[in-house]
Amino acid sequence: MEFGSIEREIHVDASPEVVFEVISSPEHIREWWNGAETDLSPTPGASAQVGWGDHVEPLTVIDADPPRLFSFRWIFDEGTEGPSLLVTFELVPSGAGTLLRMTETGYREKGWEVATLEAAYAEHVEGWDRFVPAIAQYAAGLVSAP
Numbered sequence: 154m155e156f157g158s159i160e161r162e163i164h165v166d167a168s169p170e171v172v173f174e175v176i177s178s179p180e181h182i183r184e185w186w187n188g189a190e191t192d193l194s195p196t197p198g199a200s201a202q203v204g205w206g207d208h209v210e211p212l213t214v215i216d217a218d219p220p221r222l223f224s225f226r227w228i229f230d231e232g233t234e235g236p237s238l239l240v241t242f243e244l245v246p247s248g249a250g251t252l253l254r255m256t257e258t259g260y261r262e263k264g265w266e267v268a269t270l271e272a273a274y275a276e277h278v279e280g281w282d283r284f285v286p287a288i289a290q291y292a293a294g295l296v297s298a299p
Contacts, residue, residue, distance in 0.1 A: 156274045158258040161285040165251045167292040169220035169244040172251045175292045176242050177223050185287040195223060200233060220244055228263075228273075236262045238277075251292075255285050 165172050175181040177195035186203070193201040195217040202209050212227035224241040226233075238259040245252040260274055 156260045156270050159281050161255045161281050163253050163285055163289045165253050165289040165292050167296045169251045172244050172292050173220040185291045
């Protein structure tokens with residue numbers, strides 16, 4: 154099995170502007186990312202943390218080009234240094250909505266032992282299988298709310 158990247162693509166019934174806010178603003182991230190708390194600022198080079206209770210991960214914003222692109226690095230070896238995973242959200246206008254493409258790369262570069270790599274990859278596949286549709290559902294709900 155190849156552990157190079159995780160890719161997901163989904164249509165969102167909301168504009169790229171709305172989707173960008175949903176994936177890059179702390180008040181929205183909390184709603185689709187399993188209650189994640191973050192101090193994220195969608196500014197390239199910004200450092201932040203994302204946390205779920207006692208589990209906290211540092212992250213660094215790599216690119217923020219509203220409303221078409223947002224990316225960050227996380228799951229660093231130490232602090233915000235060394236090999237990490239890169240999450241990229243591409244937003245493409247599609248009719249009245251948005252085509253959302255999410256890619257997470259960097260697994261091979263981590264240098265993990267095979268068992269660790271397989272476990273982390275499987276955990277992230279399961280997570281993105283839940284969270285990418287949650288982004289679509291939450292964003293669509295924002296624009297359809299009265």
